[in-house]
Amino acid sequence: MAERSFVKEVQKLRLGAGETFHGEGILAITKALLQCGVGYVGGYQGAPISHLMDVLADAQDILGELGVHFEASASEATATAMLAASVHYPIRGACTFKSSVGLNVASDALANLASGGVTGGALIIVGEDYGEGSSIMQERSHPFAMKSQVWLLDPRPNLPSIVKAVEDGFELSEASNTPVMLMVRIRSCHVTGSFETKENKRPGMTVADALENPRRDTNRIVLPPASFLHEKEKVEKRMPAAVDFIRSRRINEFFGPDRGKAGIILQGGMYNSVIRALQRIGLADVYGETDVPLYVLNAVYPLIDDEVIDFCADKDSILIVEEGQPNYLEQAIASLMHKKGLDTRILGKDILPMAGEYTGQVMLDGISAYLRANAPELLAAQVLAPNASGENTLAADLAKVVPGRPPGFCTGCPERPIFAATKLIEKELGPHHISSDIGCHLFSIMPPFELGATTMGYGLGPASASAFNSPDAKRRSISFVGDGGFWHNGLTSSIGNAVFNQNDGVIVVVDNFYSAATGGQDVLSSRADNPTKSTQHPITDAVKGMGVKWVRHIDRTYDVTKVRAALREALTTEEKGPKVIVASSECMLNRQRREKPQTAKAISGGERVVKPRFGVDEDVCTGDHACMRLSGCPSLSVKKLDDPLRDDPVASIDHTCVGCGNCGEVADAAVLCPSFYRADVVHNPGSWDRFADRLRRRVTGFLQTRREKRRLTFGEA
Amino acid sequence: MKANEDQKIIKLAILAVGGQGGGVLTNWITDVAERNGYLAQATSVAGVAQRTGATIYYVEMCPDTGRRPVFSLAPAQGDIDILIAAELMEAGRAVMRGFVTPDRTTLIASAHRIAAVSEKIEPGDGRADSPTVHKNAREAASRYICFDMEKVAVEAGSVISSSLFGALAGSGALPFARESYEETIEASGRGVKASLAAFGKAFERTVAGEDASASVQDAPRAGQGIAVAGPERLVAAWNALAARADAYPEPVRAMALAGLRKVVDYQDLAYGAEYLDRLDQALALDSAGKDHALGEAAAKHVANAMCYEDILRVADLKTRTARAERIRKEMKVGDANVLQVTEFFHPRVEEFCGTLPTGLGRFIENRPGLSKWVDRRINRGRRIRTDSLFGFGALWVIGTLRPWRRSLLRHQVEKEHLDRWYALALDTARRDYGLAVEILNCRRLIKGYSDTHARGHSKFDRVLSGLTLLEGREDAADWLRRLREAALKDEKGEMLDGALKTVATLEAA
Known part of the structure; x- marks a missing residue:
């Protein structure tokens, strides 16, 4: 069950012709797919298109009604390979995943798909996770399109443009027999807006029709001699067809005056930022009417040479706004100018930064600088010679004060105790080489845990420790992999590899019942019943099936002492081969989402419910914060006491505590102070509860009063 | 020149800590804008897994004229009209990032703190300095609205998005009437009553112009207003000791009273007298010209040193009436509920020996074999239910050892030190x-x-x-x-x- 439910919103997918859709970018994309008569959709979750997968999962009724097949693919490679259904059959298919990590995984399938080409329109929707808030390495999707020769659309970031790009994409794919990539940047996935809808279309041919009437064509299969022909076909037939389509359908757009000394060529996705910069220097209005000629590339690959030449021919100079590096567009356009003998100056990364996000300030600075140097007559005096330095003088003062706030484990996260145990075992046995993996558990590299040396890719944690397998060393490596990564790639690339190569290291599979980092989607080992998926396949069985002999399963990660004992045994046992510990506890975010309404209902329904929460006795706590160095839980924080004798703040647990038990377990395992207590509040207690409570309180009350009557007790006056 | 003056885009950014409900607030703001005939666009970087990190939500809006404006998807430095910070350090971050400028930005910030991990893990006091943020925020913003909006929300049984929304409405930074904000909350359909209460409270406080940032928390008061209860004889003896401390020069007096209270509460009145005797030694060397720094430091730290943490003290503190009452209040335990309390102890041979008479404790400690043998039997996590008769009884009995504390091994060790x-x-x-x-x-x-x-x-x-x-x-x-x-x-x-x-x-x- 995913973290966010779109059950209500997906009803918008039923809108008919001429109605207006209001909502988020990802939902608009789904609606566009249905309007295009898509026959099947697959994908793999990951920001920013996790929610697109969730929308599709929640829309399965609607998809079913239209005869559209949907599946949550095992990986991005699977999702892309799925598009093979469009190779021989005129069925439109789409898949979606996070880029560029997804494209790395998918590139084998992408290359094969692109080589043979497609009959039905094939659309790969990649969610770009570039710039602020990104959780991945910063690379571009552009070269994947270039190397496999598939076409890349980068539409202007508003809903009508994105919806149109989906429609254009399918047609372009069919017109050129080539898969098309549609890239949506992270903010445009979550941008809100509206567009006029069309009727949903049933696919002309469904996957069922295709299964009933199989077809094949040897020429479309990647094997010599066909593969040599594909190479030629790409440049001789498919590329020209694509160029014709993009030109004739006016996929790219021109704004502003027809002629001018200076102009800007930009990726579609950068359009709003460019307009904003022009607005701020007085060269565009609120509606995007601009004094500077703009050539907006909604299709960034392939380039339409004559459009480029036409735009550049009368201009002294051109600024290319192309986010990320290398500067493929700039290189291609500069080379084109050279070949055509044009002397238009092509500027780009010499004015704008080579790397990094093109934020509002970067655009403002870059475009102002470009126009000041190349078209000063357009600019008002103030822009020409600004008075303000633009320096933020307060920043330096605050930089010393404001703490960094990177993302971390949630309140009650079951992964925290695993890393607390790891930190404790390192105190006991010394530091180890630790390989991390992709997923929430990667937060272990941050304070307070500071564990883990590398992260090499999804499911590749243990694989990235594979070199550390030496009989000469007395120490073993430790590697982590999440359940998401385990099923994505880890079972073969990591576990299988470790078995085959007789790796002696320790592998911890962090199993939280979901692909949690991407928003809580189900995976094979999820414990919940999923009406459309097969779940409850234990990781331990898979690991044993792969040939691992030493397997330990911990079914409650909060038991820090037990996790530490398992780690100790794994690190010291005489047994050879990989030592796999599967540490399982449900993702607290998902658990709360599931249990909270149930608990509230049970309480109001008069059922006996015990709700745990932790507290700290502030007069017992000495303010050494040892507990926080083993936890980092958001609900466990510091508090300054109104006591002049105490210099340091004490621990304090706020009302957001979910009573996971980690505080007590850590205090126990690490032998910390006795200031933690767990308060279990019994709602709707039974008569025995009440009787016992009355009796106990009477006796304890008597003892307390007896002692307190004979001594001094202090309070505030 | 295309910049048509009659049209202006209002730019609003929200800086929050992941999990604070910034998404709800964003939806409310776009909703209230649309209710008032505006076109609005919201963006966020949801970062599905990034729960506790700093996040930004961004909204642009302008009156709907039938034409579609070009909105930006991300906030830009020097180009923000309204900045809402859902936590104080996030307000600081907003200023740092250049999102708050004196020419136009209304900065609405909640004064409460959510400590970052780096602030929590220092063995000392790692908390960030709030006054610096207030000072810079006030300087950077055109208008600075700041009070504890988390508290306002929690008191109303709601979450901070409601009180932030109330402060936004109260600020008048958006040209919308209060009623339309309330309609938005009503239309959202969940926890409406509590949300409206928090909204209203925050609205009024904002209109009244309260500024919590000015009244930065004072240093804790020392030793004032101690109420004492107990047998008359003891109270009289306490008063005599307190009078002795009262005669000390300020600021030693205040600290000594607090220290005296702690020491007497920890052990007994004789221990209190011992404390004051020790202080007298420091005061004899003290100097008014140096603000009695020596006396004050002695008053503080001698008290702390005399009240070392041992099992007796823990057992005593955990079996007091005041403690039981505090937990019931903190956990909101009503008469209809039953409370169960579990304590986490992990005794080792060191603590065991410390609680034995000096000779016996030393005897065991000096014999590693025996010591290990005892440790094996003791060293284990123990959960004690202090709501049960057995668990409470056990701690209460340990508490009865208090009169003999001076003869225990731990006391000798601490005293020597x-x-x-x-x-x-x-x-x-x-x-x-x-x-x-x-x-x-x-x-x-x-x-x-x-x-x-x-x-x-x-x-x-x-x-x-x-x-x-x-x-x-x-x-x-x-x-x-x-x-x-x-x-x-x-x-x-x-x-x-x-x-x-x-x-x-x-x-x-």
Whole structure:
């Protein structure tokens, strides 16, 4: 069950012709797919298109009604390979995943798909996770399109443009027999807006029709001699067809005056930022009417040479706004100018930064600088010679004060105790080489845990420790992999590899019942019943099936002492081969989402419910914060006491505590102070509860009063 | 020139900590804009997994004229009209990032703090300095609206998005009537009553122009307003002791009263008298010209040293009426509920021996074999239910040992340590007053239980080991303070090692 439910919103997918859709970018994309008569959709979750997968999962009724097949693919490679259904059959298919990590995984399938080409329109929707808030390495999707020769659309970031790009994409794919990539940047996935809808279309041919009437064509299969022909076909037939389509359908757009000394060529996705910069220097209005000629590339690959030449021919100079590096567009356009003998100056990364996000300030600075140097007559005096330095003088003062706030484990996260145990075992046995993996558990590299040396890719944690397998060393490596990564790639690339190569290291599979980092989607080992998926396949069985002999399963990660004992045994046992510990506890975010309404209902329904929460006795706590160095839980924080004798703040647990038990377990395992207590509040207690409570309180009350009557007790006056 | 003056886009950014509900607030803001005939666009970087990190939500809006404006998807420096910070340091971050400018930005910030991990893990006080943020925020913004909006929300049984929304409405920074905001909340359909209450409270406080940032938390008051209850004889004796402390010069007086209360509460009145006797020794060397720094430091740290953490104290504190009442209040336990309380203890042979009479405790400690044997039987996590008769009874019985505390091994150890440290400080005071004060302040390093306590002791010893190098230097006190502060920075004492190395080179120079 995913973290966010779109059950209500997906009803918008039923809108008919001429109605207006209001909502988020990802939902608009789904609606566009249905309007295009898509026959099947697959994908793999990951920001920013996790929610697109969730929308599709929640829309399965609607998809079913239209005869559209949907599946949550095992990986991005699977999702892309799925598009093979469009190779021989005129069925439109789409898949979606996070880029560029997804494209790395998918590139084998992408290359094969692109080589043979497609009959039905094939659309790969990649969610770009570039710039602020990104959780991945910063690379571009552009070269994947270039190397496999598939076409890349980068539409202007508003809903009508994105919806149109989906429609254009399918047609372009069919017109050129080539898969098309549609890239949506992270903010445009979550941008809100509206567009006029069309009727949903049933696919002309469904996957069922295709299964009933199989077809094949040897020429479309990647094997010599066909593969040599594909190479030629790409440049001789498919590329020209694509160029014709993009030109004739006016996929790219021109704004502003027809002629001018200076102009800007930009990726579609950068359009709003460019307009904003022009607005701020007085060269565009609120509606995007601009004094500077703009050539907006909604299709960034392939380039339409004559459009480029036409735009550049009368201009002294051109600024290319192309986010990320290398500067493929700039290189291609500069080379084109050279070949055509044009002397238009092509500027780009010499004015704008080579790397990094093109934020509002970067655009403002870059475009102002470009126009000041190349078209000063357009600019008002103030822009020409600004008075303000633009320096933020307060920043330096605050930089010393404001703490960094990177993302971390949630309140009650079951992964925290695993890393607390790891930190404790390192105190006991010394530091180890630790390989991390992709997923929430990667937060272990941050304070307070500071564990883990590398992260090499999804499911590749243990694989990235594979070199550390030496009989000469007395120490073993430790590697982590999440359940998401385990099923994505880890079972073969990591576990299988470790078995085959007789790796002696320790592998911890962090199993939280979901692909949690991407928003809580189900995976094979999820414990919940999923009406459309097969779940409850234990990781331990898979690991044993792969040939691992030493397997330990911990079914409650909060038991820090037990996790530490398992780690100790794994690190010291005489047994050879990989030592796999599967540490399982449900993702607290998902658990709360599931249990909270149930608990509230049970309480109001008069059922006996015990709700745990932790507290700290502030007069017992000495303010050494040892507990926080083993936890980092958001609900466990510091508090300054109104006591002049105490210099340091004490621990304090706020009302957001979910009573996971980690505080007590850590205090126990690490032998910390006795200031933690767990308060279990019994709602709707039974008569025995009440009787016992009355009796106990009477006796304890008597003892307390007896002692307190004979001594001094202090309070505030 | 295309900039048509009649149309203006309002730009609003929200800086929040992941999990604060910034998404809800964003939806409300776009909703209220649309209700008022505006076109609005919201964006966020949802970062599905990034729960507790700093996040930004961004909204642009302008009146709907039938044409579609070009909105930007991300906030830009120097181009924000309204900035909402859902936590104080996020307000600081907004200023740092240039999102708050004096020409136009209304900064609405909640004054409460959510400590970042880096603030929590320091062994000392790692909390960020709020007044600096207030000062810079006030300077950077065109208008600064700041009070504890988290508190307003929690008191109304709601979440912070409601009170932030109320402050936004109350600020009048958007040209919309209060009613339309309330309609938005009503239309959202969940927890409407509580949300409206928090909204209203925040609205009114904003209109009234309360500024919490001005009344920065005062330093805790010392020793004032102590209410004492008990048998008459004891109260009379207490009053006599308190009168003795009352006669001390300020600021020693206030600190001594607080210390006296702690010490008497910990043990008994005789212990209190012992405390004041010790203080008298410091006061004899003290100087009004130095603001009685020595006396004040002694009053604070001698009290803390005398009230070392042992099982007796923990058992005593955990079986008090006041404690039971506090938990019931904190956990919101009503008469209809039953409360169960579980304590987490992990005794080791050290604690066991500490609670034995000195001779017996030493006997076991001096025999490693026996000591290990005992440890194997004791060293285990124990969960004790203090709501049960057995669990409460066990702690209560331990509490009855209090009168014999002075004869227990732990007391001997602590007393010896205290005497040595205090003698060192007083002896130093005769030569270097400032250095003596710093020696007293080093007591702050000793805290925690078991390993943490041992580490504290080791840091204390290492800091004081610097004394031999510093003795006689004019800036000795300053250096000792630096060593102590370094020791409080990290757990292992790496900063301290670095600082000690620096001190060693000082000597050489």
